[in-house]
Amino acid sequence: MYEPDTAAILPGDVLNSASTDDEVSPSDSFDNNEEVHARTSSSLRPPFSCPLPVSVEPVLFLSMFSLALQAPLSTQYLWGRISEDLGYNGSKRSECSNSSVLPDPLLKEVETLTAHWNMYISLGGFSLGLLVVPLLGSWSDLAGRRPVLIIPNLGMALQAVVYLVVMYLKLPVAYFLLGRLLSGLSGDFNGILAGCFAYVADTSDRQSRTFRVAVLEACLGLSGMLASIIGGQWRRAQGYINPFWLVLATNLASALYAYLFVRESVLPDPSAKLLTTRHHKAIWHLFSTGGSTNEAGGGFHRCKLWMYMLCFFLVVTVHSGCRELFVLYELSSPLCWGPALIGYGSAALHLAYLSSLLGLKIMQCCLEDSWVAIVGLASNIIGLVVFSVADTTQLMFTGYGLCFLFMASTPVIRSKLSKLVGLSEQGALFACVACVETLCYLVGSSLFNSLYPATLHFMKGFPFLFAAIILFIPAGMIGTLQCLDQRRKHRGFTAS
The missing domain is CATH 1.20.1250.20 (MFS general substrate transporter like domains)
Structure with a gap:
């Protein structure tokens, strides 16, 4: 079991976050923190310190902004490209329309193909995420949280690059699936979620943890609202490509912030390996036995x-x-x-x-x-x-x-x-x-x-x-x- 970096956690928080009881021996807490301090090196600290009272909140905010900006734009782009390929140039009709004209049969085909490609892209990322995210999450318990905050953001940035190439060169929409798979291999947004919530669990005590988690979820809502407003207006004014450059920039900014400003909350084990069955076994042990705290x-x-x-x-x-x-x-x-x-x-x-x-x-x-x-x-x-x-x-x-x-x-x-x-x-x-x-x-x-x-x-x-x-x-x-x-x-x- 690896203790967190004392630079990121206040004294006494280590045992509070690990124990299921409300009482912790003060002497044990001080002894553990002294041991951690002795084993902690300056290499665990980021190059810079953030002047604001935040830790991983900007990482989650920027990543969610990127995701919320990208999702509706990619669906609309799929609709437009499929309509163009099929020769459909009409507009979607609403129930509220009084028109008695029969619906264009191409409209149904466009809707069906768009829905299918959305499903293929989502399932592609989800299937890889089921394998990769548990590996990354369990690995972060040994190797540290910062890599899990950086790697998925770089994967999402790579996905944005693939999408931009498809838009510039007008490649087949099937290449969107390739970008989604590359993002899934890096952990995708779920890897960032796991890393951020685990980081907050590391750096909060039992009394403040619920509110800290709620702050992260509020970041999700606020960034989603801003992205929805900006994305719709920007797409209407300038099309798809420019907003996707913001998607790429936001993911890179999130990864850069995690590297420069986020302090490590777990003492890394240099020998920790990512590609091993040990991580999946750890998850199985967690839910089959109740975890290491299930003693009484x-x-x-x-x-x-x-x-x-x-x-x-x-x-x-x-x-x-x-x-x-x-x-x-x-x-x-x-x-x-x-x-x-x-x-x-x-x-x-x-x-x-x-x-x-x-x-x-x-x-x-x-x-x-x-x-x-x-x-x-x-x-x-x-x-x-x-x-x-x-x-x-x-x-x-x-x-x-x-x-x-x-x-x-x-x-x-x-x-x-x-x-x-x-x-x-x-x-x-x-x-x-x-x-x-x-x-x-x-x-x-x-x-x-x-x-x-x-x-x-x-x-x-x-x-x-x-x-x-x-x-x-x-x-x-x-x-x-x-x-x-x-x-x-x-x-x-x-x-x-």
């Missing part, structure tokens, strides 16, 4: 790990699935929103990341983290119920307003998972969480995009109602686990 918890400890992971899967699947339906729901009747209203709705959804961060900080003053998560889920459920019956613009924005705490649950679940494993297992854990998150996007997209057309004949907003019902499951599980924990603590207190 037994089966209950391992059960909590699996149950919180299931809660995370359900919540993120609902979030990702519903997010894909919002635009489709708003474009069609009876709402018939235009680009401006759709932009405002997207902004309102992303602003909920910031309101959730503020709400979480306030609620932590009087509530346990588990109850904070349940309040966040309740906000999400109420908002989804309103979405399911929204037939006016006012009602739709009322739903967005009621979801102002909907992102308060995921940082709590990430923090709960982090506190269940040891310090030397944070990278492996968050690598698994990142892979599960990608799986959530695929499952959510497939499930809700299939459910929406299947239920149009009896209730257009049924997928949102279905999503609200699903969220009762993680709410019940989190509340049950919290009650069991309180009961166990009470029994331990009375026994002593």
Whole structure:
């Protein structure tokens, strides 16, 4: 087990982040930190120190900005290229149109091919990510976090280069898949997610960890909102190529920031190898035994790990699935929103990341983290119920307003998972969480995009109602686990 660099972590945080108990021996903490200080060299420090009170937040912000800017642009480029290849030069028709003209059969073919290529590209990156991200995450527990922050950003930059070459030379769109595979081989955005959340787990104590994780998730929302606004306007003004140069520059800037300013939080082992089955075995050991901290918890400890992971899967699947339906729901009747209203709705959804961060900080003053998560889920459920019956613009924005705490649950679940494993297992854990998150996007997209057309004949907003019902499951599980924990603590207190 390798201890973190004392330059990045305050005294006493080492055992706090590794232990599942709230009490740590002060003497043990000081002894461990003295040992770490003796083994730490100046080579672990970055070339420069950042004057701002941030660590990996800019890395995640820039990487997410790049991803959120790239994703819609690449889909629109695929649409344009496929339309050009098939000779289709029409525009998409809306349900709100009064035109009685029969739809162009080429339109359906363009939509189908675009959807298929999007699926091929996503599956290509996801399949490689399932193999590479667990390797990188577990390897970072030994080799350090900084490489996992730098390598995936360089891979995403390489993907942007391939996309730019395709656009300049008008190569077949199949080369987009090549760029996605190259990014997947480097860990892709999921590798950055795993590295950033593991870094925060290394450098925070048990009391502040949930809020630190929430700050990272707020970075995701804020950067996504800015990228959505900038990307749409820029594409309309100058086309696809110039925005993709910003994608490339942003990924390189993120990698450069990680190299120059991020302090290492794990003492690297020079002998640590990346390409070895040891890393996958470490992940299997983590979930089959409950990790290195599962000494007194037994089966209950391992059960909590699996149950919180299931809660995370359900919540993120609902979030990702519903997010894909919002635009489709708003474009069609009876709402018939235009680009401006759709932009405002997207902004309102992303602003909920910031309101959730503020709400979480306030609620932590009087509530346990588990109850904070349940309040966040309740906000999400109420908002989804309103979405399911929204037939006016006012009602739709009322739903967005009621979801102002909907992102308060995921940082709590990430923090709960982090506190269940040891310090030397944070990278492996968050690598698994990142892979599960990608799986959530695929499952959510497939499930809700299939459910929406299947239920149009009896209730257009049924997928949102279905999503609200699903969220009762993680709410019940989190509340049950919290009650069991309180009961166990009470029994331990009375026994002593």
